[in-house]
């Protein structure tokens with residue numbers, strides 16, 4: 001158990017003796033009353049007072065762009081981040097263990113999350129070196145010599161999601177600070193403890209006030225921070241509803257930059273000409289990796305009616321092979337769900353689909369034991385069901401039969417989401433005919449493969465309500481900065 005009694009603010013690990021939040025793992029233990037989620041630790045429930053102190057520390061460290069950090073050379077900022085990576089590596093084992101216990105991610109995927117985050121930080125450093133080299137060049141146009149720089153934006157409020165509590169927090173936090181901004185971050189409700197072993201590293205590697213943490217209940221501390229008008233950038237990977245509500249609280253919303261990764265309902269389109277075996281393998285990965293709790297997961301599958309029965313038969317057989325178990329068990333891919341209310345919500349989706357004519361077609365589909373939910377394949381799904389539009393963010397695979405490709409295309413056009421789509425077809429002309437209409441609806445079209453964020457050097461964004469701004473390495477560095485110019489006329493007085 002980890003009983004965290006400190007938080008990082010203004011360069012100090014501040015002691016906390018107030019209220020704490022109890023953290024229960026999705027991993028259950030037997031008790032006299034049956035299976036119960038295991039208590040694995042506690043963390044501070046700070047009040048608005050501490051949150052404002054942390055915000056003021058970030059504001060002071062930025063000092064209207066005149067602080068030590070925003071004026072530090074890029075090379076020196078990179079050195080601080082490199083020092084941080086070394087200290088982060090020392091904490092790998094404990095962080096990985098906490099990812100497993102706090103959110104129920106398998107050992108293999110927890111290690112992957114950690115390693116991928118470190119690789120992302122190295123890639124960010126390389127990309128920044130390129131940007132910095134460009135900034136030292138001069139451009140001459142129409143008698144004006146100019147140096148184009150990338151300058152920071154100010155104070156960033158950073159919030160990550162529970163499904164990638166380390167990776168998705170750091171893929172915004174690191175680009176934000178390395179560009180010279182100062183920051184306060186609130187770890188996700190499920191996935192807070194795992195940040196604790198890294199706080200000391202932040203304190204040691206960065207000047208005071210550059211990185212500050214806020215703990216506690218988001219709905220009591222975050223609105224006040226937004227209303228203060230002192231936040232220049234809001235970055236959040238989470239729900240569209242929360243992001244919209246927070247943005248509205250800012251007194252000068254036109255001066256707020258929002259970099260957001262939001263809800264998604266990615267679709268697979270499996271045509272008559274698809275390689276069904278491949279489509280099934282990728283659908284299983286896309287829909288059920290980390291129990292479907294990925295913003296990039298496939299959340300609805302359209303299959304041509306002529307191949308639907310065969311697809312369902314193969315899909316059912318593949319799902320039956322997946323191993324259910326605890327995160328540390330070898331070869332496990334289905335694990336307990338961290339959100340306590342998720343099993344009830346998934347049950348509601350299944351019942352609603354059944355009431356409108358679909359069936360759970362796989363044995364044990366939807367069976368729930370406390371935090372475990374066995375994946376359910378629902379067929380045939382139609383537009384009267386919740387699962388047709390709502391982002392289930394869990395192990396349910398809604399399958400919709402179609403007769404004409406205009407049906408899934410129409411679905412994507414009407415959808416309020418616009419992150420990704422996967423097309424499965426072995427016919428080049430058919431694929432080519434789908435790319436143009438689809439790439440104008442979503443931000444990534446995948447051909448004969450599942451939807452995913454990676455490789456992480458690729459831009460990561462979404463259309464419509466699925467994102468604002470673009471993340472991933474070079475794009476993230478651009479998102480957390482502004483292009484600015486130092487320009488001079490080529491005159492006698494400017495010749496030096």
Ligand code: G3H
Pocket residue numbers: 163164168293294295296297451452453454
């Ligand atoms: O939840 C959204 C993540 O960025 C997804 O990343 O596609 O690599 O699982 P992933």
